Amino acid sequence: CFPILSISLSLSLPAKLINGGIAGLIGVTCVFPIDLAKTRLQNQQNGSRLYNSMSDCLIKTVRSDGYFGMYRGAAVNLTLVTPEKAIKLAANDFFRQQLSKDGQKLTLLREMLAGCGAGTCQVIVTTPMEMLKIQLQDAGRIEAQRKATALAQGRAASGHLELKSPTAFQLTEDLLKRKGITGLYKGLGATLLRDVPFSMIYFPLFANLNNLGRSGAEGPAPFYVSFTSGCVAGSTAAVAVNPVDVIKTRLQSLTRGGQEDTYTGVTDCIRKILRHEGPSAFLKGAYCRALVIAPLFGIAQVVYFLGVGELILSLLPRRDP
Numbered sequence: 001c002f003p004i005l006s007i008s009l010s011l012s013l014p015a016k017l018i019n020g021g022i023a024g025l026i027g028v029t030c031v032f033p034i035d036l037a038k039t040r041l042q043n044q045q046n047g048s049r050l051y052n053s054m055s056d057c058l059i060k061t062v063r064s065d066g067y068f069g070m071y072r073g074a075a076v077n078l079t080l081v082t083p084e085k086a087i088k089l090a091a092n093d094f095f096r097q098q099l100s101k102d103g104q105k106l107t108l109l110r111e112m113l114a115g116c117g118a119g120t121c122q123v124i125v126t127t128p129m130e131m132l133k134i135q136l137q138d139a140g141r142i143e144a145q146r147k148a149t150a151l152a153q154g155r156a157a158s159g160h161l162e163l164k165s166p167t168a169f170q171l172t173e174d175l176l177k178r179k180g181i182t183g184l185y186k187g188l189g190a191t192l193l194r195d196v197p198f199s200m201i202y203f204p205l206f207a208n209l210n211n212l213g214r215s216g217a218e219g220p221a222p223f224y225v226s227f228t229s230g231c232v233a234g235s236t237a238a239v240a241v242n243p244v245d246v247i248k249t250r251l252q253s254l255t256r257g258g259q260e261d262t263y264t265g266v267t268d269c270i271r272k273i274l275r276h277e278g279p280s281a282f283l284k285g286a287y288c289r290a291l292v293i294a295p296l297f298g299i300a301q302v303v304y305f306l307g308v309g310e311l312i313l314s315l316l317p318r319r320d321p
Helices: 011-043 053-066 067-071 076-098 108-152 168-185 188-212 223-240 242-252 266-276 279-281 286-306 306-316
Strands: none
Touching: 011 053, 011 076, 011 108, 011 286, 011 306, 053 067, 053 108, 053 168, 053 286, 076 108, 076 279, 108 168, 108 188, 108 242, 188 223, 188 242, 188 266, 223 242, 223 286, 242 266, 242 279, 242 286, 266 279, 286 306
């Protein structure tokens, strides 16, 4: 759920939607295995550790579920990433227009406010998307934990250890039946606490880093400067809000291992993590999250630099007025 970079703000909304959708689809496909490892590492609690690191998690996932096991939950993201970007881009344009004075260039603070407003609107899609994605990503960890428990208890018959993972449709249907539409928005508060500060950190940091590489007072920064600035700013913001991302992941995980804590809300989650796992638990998966965010920004920069959206629009037949 990366913000669209500020160099794209001069583009038309249709071009932004195309570029954002393409960047999201390519980015999710490229970094999803790392995101899966992040979710599983963040959900591990003391006494139920299955993975020692990102690489250990990915190796064990491939061994147990095959190569495509690393893409559990990807279909949800790939389906919803385009409407997510459409909402964020349209909202960002709306807030920028509302905050601008007589068409003058927005100040950095107003750009931050516009980005935060867009991020707030985006959670309409982001929260259910992440909710379903986390269940599917974490299913393999829960299965492995249950199998290990069964083997330890002497129930080694393979037929009794096979556990089928639910599909995104089955999860959605079950949540709607049991809790209504609010079931899909569990962890909404934590999602807001993550995404709004992320935008507040990212936008000013990117703007300042990008300005350092400008060739002149008015000229745009070279592509490689914007690329590097986006990667550095995105990774920094991702690590900064990682504690909230851990809380969000824990709150949105519906299935738990036998010895794992359950949580009633953000405060309860923070208290139990501090009591049972210590402050370092809030940094679980931080390097994975940084590795996920940096390529997403890089891919977005490449898509915008190549003008993919503008190229597609130019190939469409134009209607005469």
